[in-house]
Amino acid sequence: MPTNLLPTPVYFSKDEDDATLIRRVLDGETSAFEVLVERYQRVLYTVALRMLGNRDDAKDATQTAFVRAYERLASFDEQYRFFSWIYRILVNECLNVIRGRRPEDELTPVLATSGGPFESAVSRERQAQVQAALLQLTPEYRAVVVLRHFAGLSYDEMADALGVPAKTVKSRLYSARQRLGELLLGWKAS
Amino acid sequence: MTERPGDDVQTQHEELDRLLDALGPAEAPADLLANVMLQVKATTPAAATSRTAMHEHRDNLTDGGTGMGKKVMWGLAAAAALALIVMKFTGFPPMGDGTEGTVGAAKRYQAPQMTPSDVAVAPDEAQAFLQSDTFDRLIKDEDTRQMLANPSFRSALASAEFRSALASPEMAKALSSPELRQALSSPELRQALSSPELRQALSSAELRQALASPELRQVLANQGFARALANPGLAQAMASPRMAAALASPALQASRRPSAARRWCRRWACRRDSRSLTAERRPGCANAPHHCRLSGWQRPGCPLASRDVRATPF
Numbered sequence: 001m002p003t004n005l006l007p008t009p010v011y012f013s014k015d016e017d018d019a020t021l022i023r024r025v026l027d028g029e030t031s032a033f034e035v036l037v038e039r040y041q042r043v044l045y046t047v048a049l050r051m052l053g054n055r056d057d058a059k060d061a062t063q064t065a066f067v068r069a070y071e072r073l074a075s076f077d078e079q080y081r082f083f084s085w086i087y088r089i090l091v092n093e094c095l096n097v098i099r100g101r102r103p104e105d106e107l108t109p110v111l112a113t114s115g116g117p118f119e120s121a122v123s124r125e126r127q128a129q130v131q132a133a134l135l136q137l138t139p140e141y142r143a144v145v146v147l148r149h150f151a152g153l154s155y156d157e158m159a160d161a162l163g164v165p166a167k168t169v170k171s172r173l174y175s176a177r178q179r180l181g182e183l184l185l186g187w188k189a190s
Numbered sequence: 191m192t193e194r195p196g197d198d199v200q201t202q203h204e205e206l207d208r209l210l211d212a213l214g215p216a217e218a219p220a221d222l223l224a225n226v227m228l229q230v231k232a233t234t235p236a237a238a239t240s241r242t243a244m245h246e247h248r249d250n251l252t253d254g255g256t257g258m259g260k261k262v263m264w265g266l267a268a269a270a271a272l273a274l275i276v277m278k279f280t281g282f283p284p285m286g287d288g289t290e291g292t293v294g295a296a297k298r299y300q301a302p303q304m305t306p307s308d309v310a311v312a313p314d315e316a317q318a319f320l321q322s323d324t325f326d327r328l329i330k331d332e333d334t335r336q337m338l339a340n341p342s343f344r345s346a347l348a349s350a351e352f353r354s355a356l357a358s359p360e361m362a363k364a365l366s367s368p369e370l371r372q373a374l375s376s377p378e379l380r381q382a383l384s385s386p387e388l389r390q391a392l393s394s395a396e397l398r399q400a401l402a403s404p405e406l407r408q409v410l411a412n413q414g415f416a417r418a419l420a421n422p423g424l425a426q427a428m429a430s431p432r433m434a435a436a437l438a439s440p441a442l443q444a445s446r447r448p449s450a451a452r453r454w455c456r457r458w459a460c461r462r463d464s465r466s467l468t469a470e471r472r473p474g475c476a477n478a479p480h481h482c483r484l485s486g487w488q489r490p491g492c493p494l495a496s497r498d499v500r501a502t503p504f
Contacts (some may be wrong), residue, residue, distance in 0.1 A: 030231060037226050045218040059219050066226040071233055130209050149210045177206060184209055185202065 018082040025073055033073075037066050040083060043151055044090050050146045051094040053135045061097055065090040080160060087151065087161035091143050098139050133183040141176035144169055 018039075024032035044065060048058035069076075069086045076085060134142055147153045147161060158173075159166040181187035329335075 030227075033230055034223065034227050037223050041218040041222050041226075042215060045222065046216045049216045050213065055219075058216075059222060062218070062222060063226050063229065067229045067233060070230045126209070127213050130213050145210070149207070150213075150215070177203070180210075181202065181206055185205060187202070 019078055022073060022076060022078075022082065025070070033070055036082070040086060041066075044086065046150050047087070047146050048090060048094055050131070050134055050150055051091070051139070051142055052097055053131060057097050061090060061093045065093050068093075081157065083151075084153070084157050084160040087147065087153070087157075088163065091147070091161060094143075095139050130184060133180050136183060137176055137179055141172055141179065144173045145176045145180065148173055 018036065021032045021036050025036075041062065045058055045062045048061045048065075049055065052058050052061065065086060068089055076082070134145065137145065143162060144158060147158045153161060155166045155169050158169045162169065164172075178187065
């Protein structure tokens with residue numbers, strides 16, 4: 001497994017103040033939770049969108065994850081990182097949505113748009129292919145790819161978020177990347 | 191090992207990362223924050239949640255968020271097991287008033303079992319003799335039967351003295367001796383039964399008391415039996431000293447004991463362990479075969495044998 005593939009965690013800010021915010025919320029300052037939501041909503045929504053491939057489902061899953069985190073905030077163990085904890089809640093919520101889907105439900109890849117019409121068209125086409133490839137992965141493989149590339153979590157953080165050992169995370173990530181290479185770049189499986 | 195188009199694995203992974211990065215971050219909906227905070231303010235304060243809830247939540251997360259933690263499932267299983275145990279050992283919860291007797295076992299009639307008090311044994315000596323084993327053996331003897339079938343012997347039995355003598359158990363015991371039975375079968379003895387001496391010998395107070403028994407009178411009233419008693423041989427035998435000695439024998443006294451009468455009575459009341467019930471059962475009579483058939487006698491207080499007694503020809 002290449003070691004220089006760690007993405008830059010551009011979507012979420014530092015979490016050194018998360019514990020302080022949580023204590024303030026537990027002391028009754030509800031507005032402190034707003035800071036946490038504002039801090040993590042983008043990355044959580046991105047993860048949900050890549051996991052579910054649908055904007056509405058991603059929005060609902062993200063909202064639900066935040067509300068559940070608030071309801072159980074008193075039970076949060078401070079020895080864990082808050083974002084690992086809330087990622088775990090979100091991933092499980094996404095898995096529930098995936099399990100609840102009917103087989104005939106079609107997913108339309110949701111893509112970001114930028115640039116001119118031509119670039120946009122090319123970019124949209126390419127993004128659609130990547131999103132479609134992601135949705136072809138199993139939920140477990142999809143989760144590790146999304147958390148790794150779109151949330152920038154380390155193996156240990158992914159292990160905490162998914163509730164599996166780090167070795168399992170590495171194995172799943174390798175297999176998931178192999179499958180994506182076959183789908184997107186024509187890698188041939190032996 | 192995977193075979194890839196490129197010549198460098200590192201390059202291939204970088205290309206894949208670029209493709210994934212091309213998707214880029216997605217902008218959260220503008221109303222996401224507002225919606226979350228709106229729900230949060232309407233939710234139970236976070237501080238109200240206990241530390242224990244965290245573990246429950248972890249169970250919930252571990253099982254994929256199915257909504258039921260392991261503790262909840264184990265608690266339900268334990269409660270169900272407890273309820274089953276209580277129902278098994280204590281029955282269903284007690285019902286209220288008004289439900290008594292709605293379901294119950296049918297009350298069938300059960301006839302009361304016969305007890306020793308139901309069997310009344312009269313102190314009458316004649317009854318004791320008729321209910322003894324001695325009389326049983328005597329009545330089964332072929333010679334005795336032939337004698338009883340003799341008309342003259344039956345006529346002798348019709349006399350008052352002889353009836354008195356027959357009422358005595360002692361004399362009946364003496365009748366069970368082989369010598370006497372042989373003598374009774376002779377014409378001479380049958381002739382003697384009609385003699386005044388015999389009648390005189392038989393006219394004791396005990397025999398008269400025995401004759402007072404209605405059961406014995408019923409037996410003696412049979413014409414054939416009365417004619418047999420009229421035989422002179424029987425009268426002679428009855429008048430002999432041997433007969434007197436036999437009448438005073440201990441064996442004859444033993445036959446008068448109440449225990450023997452009770453055994454007889456129980457056999458009469460269909461106690462099937464008696465040997466006498468096996469051989470001579472009357473057709474259609476399930477109770478007391480040989481007694482019903484031969485004695486013509488109905489025990490007082492014994493309802494089982496009455497129909498057989500009346501139906502049996504003597």
